[in-house]
Amino acid sequence: MVGDFSIHTGVKREFGILDYIHFSLLFVLLAAIGIYHAYKDRKNFDVKHFHLGGRQMHPLLVSFSLVATFLSALTVIGVPAEIYTYGTMYIWLTFGLFVATAGAAHVFLPIFYHLNTTSCFRYLQLRYGTVIRLMVSIMFILQTLLYMGFILYVPSLSFQAVTGLSLWGTMIGVASVCTLYTLLGGMKTVLWTDSLQLIIMFAGLITLLIMGSAKVGGFSKAWQTASEHGRIEFTDFSLDPRTRHSVWSLGIGGGIFWSFLYGVNQSQVQRQCSLPTLRRAQIAVWLNFPGLVLIITLACLIGVVMYACYSECDPVKFGLVDKADQILPLMVLDVLGTTQGLTGIFMACVFSASLSSMSSGLNAMSAIVTEDYLKHFCFKSLSGKRELVFSKLIVLVFGFVMFSVAVIISETDSLVILQLSYSLYAILSGPMFGCFIAGMIFPWTNKHGALAGLITSLGFMSWLGIGALVNRPPGTKPLPVLTDGCNWEVTRTNSSITTVSSTPQSNLSISSVTNEIETDEAIVNNFYRMSYQWYPAFGMLTNIAVSLIVSFITGYTDPSTVNNKLMCPLFYKMFPCLPAKFRHYLYFGVNYEIETSDKKHDEKLDEEVSLFVSSDKCRRDDVCV
CATH class of the missing domain: 1.20.1730.10 (Sodium/glucose cotransporter)
Structure with missing residues (x-):
């Protein structure tokens, strides 16, 4: 047995008056x-x-x-x-x-x-x-x-x-x-x-x-x-x-x-x-x-x-x-x-x-x-x-x-709260993140590609997330646990837990398990078994791929016309050791030579904002304030 724990003594600790005072003090x-x-x-x-x-x-x-x-x-x-x-x-x-x-x-x-x-x-x-x-x-x-x-x-x-x-x-x-x-x-x-x-x-x-x-x-x-x-x-x-x-x-x-x-x-x-x-x-x-x-x-x-x-x-x-x-x-x-x-x-x-x-x-x-x-x-x-x-x-x-x-x-x-919340949160994270990445890193992306990428990636992620929750294919099993050290029994009254000393319980430990992944199951179940840690990456990459493909099909954006304040030369920064004549191509055609502090450039960005706002005027003046 380990230590002086209620799990071994049958004594349940309670939240005392001082505990309530400290807790209430926070609020x-x-x-x-x-x-x-x-x-x-x-x-x-x-x-x-x-x-x-x-x-x-x-x-x-x-x-x-x-x-x-x-x-x-x-x-x-x-x-x-x-x-x-x-x-x-x-x-x-x-x-x-x-x-x-x-x-x-x-x-x-x-x-x-x-x-x-x-x-x-x-x-x-x-x-x-x-x-x-x-x-x-x-x-x-x-x-x-x-x-x-x-x-x-x-x-x-x-x-x-x-x-x-x-x-x-x-x-x-x-x-x-x-x-x-x-x-x-x-x-x-x-x-x-x-x-x-x-x-x-x-x-x-x-x-x-x-x-x-x-x-x-x-x-x-x-x-x-x-x-x-x-x-x-x-x-x-x-x-x-x-x-x-x-x-x-x-x-x-x-x-x-x-x-x-x-x-x-x-x-x-x-x-x-x-x-x-x-x-x-x-x-x-x-x-x-x-x-x-x-x-x-x-x-x-x-x-x-x-x-x-x-x-x-x-x-x-x-x-x-x-x-x-x-x-x-x-x-x-x-x-x-x-x-x-x-x-x-x-x-x-x-x-x-x-x-x-x-x-x-x-x-x-x-x-x-x-x-x-x-x-x-x-x-x-x-x-x-x-x-x-x-x-x-x-x-x-x-x-x-x-x-x-x-x-x-x-x-x-629910399932284990950490994984369930992460999975559901990640279903939307990947498609959303892909929209920003496709716009900031790849200047060719146009509005048609961005919309197609968002809808497609959201569809795939919904299929993956909901399918995994509904089908629940076998995945990594929890590690073995023991109960042979328990020497008391549990009774419940409403939401409270009452403990009563008892004779030692039989060993209820989980039998030896393995984390090896079976390979002879349906392909779709393997898809559902993707680690929840990969959900955002999968959604993001799907969005980017579809965005670029549709953008080139529908007429990609000319990089020279994209405001450099809306772009990040990520690949240019990632490869500083490349010769200048090759590294220059990693700008992807965007003109980064204009300083961001240039007033005319700032005015151009503000003009773009004004154009977007003016194009979204309410069609009926009586609903505008």
Whole structure:
């Protein structure tokens, strides 16, 4: 037996008064920050101040927010569950994060920053026209609402597991506070609350890692236990795309997915563009990288310790909890529950991870609806206080929709939450990312090709994602677990768990399994078994390929006519050692010799914007404001 755990003693830890106080203090501080900025900026009616912080934010503050935005409760809870169930290959995602950081800072950010716009989807209008802009922005809103529903549900489920309180009541309270402080303070509040939440995340994860390691006899002991049971694995170099996690799927596939998140996702682009200069924005992006690596690494190490804690009695197989995603909250009670107040701090850590993502999403969707729909179509004269009021009302509406999505998710019987949310999110990520890549890297792409590429890739990704969920072909099996160390039985009353001492149970461990992939099944099942880490890459490449083919068939765009501010000479930058006479061809015919600071060139870009706007006038004046 390992340590002094409730899983062995039959004693269930409880959420104490001090835990509730520490947990509640988080929400009080968040609301206070929102109220403070609302009062401080009460006379400022500039909507760009609400969405971009007046472009006067500090790089360190923005970098904290960038780290916190997408490292939600799905990371804090899901990654340890991933290590517990499948092993440590997930740590290779840190290489993918490096690729994504470099791409965001030096490929995408310069283009978006020089556009000087609130919505990153304005780029698509300048490059392809209105149809693509609206389609992709709608996809982003649907994707973000789905993601926010998950990250509201996951920590609320964990809170229910450790307190027994109502799941719906928790979700209502969290959604209300998050919507309130986002609505009150805008971007400034989001950045400051994200920074506070990131500090709490680090404190919670480090505390759990240290105390959990102490409980099992030190981290080296935990590592040894995990290694003996096959949880330590770093050398899966399989090239088979059906391999769930390999060096290539995590390093390349994961890198492409995170390049989408940090390169062209409205939530992140909006933060990056809140800085006064491009140089500072790039510094903020790079400062965010160590934080990303540290959070992922801490979560993976906690997964190792978590396995050591329950190596002799798997809580899921034994029936103490329903799924692997609930093991971490159980561990928190077992490890931190002996000290009053620590459990509350860690649950604040879990909710901090989700609140940062939710507030960023609410602010981003408000900016998109205001810029891409209200002002673009019928409310062209919308400005000042009136525009600010509309933006805040949109935050309120999306806060309610977010809660509704979380309720729907809570009523479903899902797979492992981390993989399910990633898969569904990635179905839309690849096609969306492909639109930006085809426009920024390949100057020949025209609006017909972009539309065909988007529809085709979205169709393929929907087929892949839905087919995999419906058919559920056999994939990588979880690693073996044991229950022969359990010496008590579990009874349930409503949502609470009651434990009663019992005689030792029989060994219910999973028989020896293999991760080898069968080759004699139908081809379509092999397609469905593609690793979810490759979903964004597959969608992106499909989009680019179809976009270029259709563009050349329908009459490709002349590269010399494309504004160089809308392009990135990626291949030119990737091969600096090539002779100049050959390297010049990697410009693909785009004229990059015009300096971006040239006033005439800037005026030409502004003229293009005006032409697009004027071409989209409402056909009936009586519906325009």
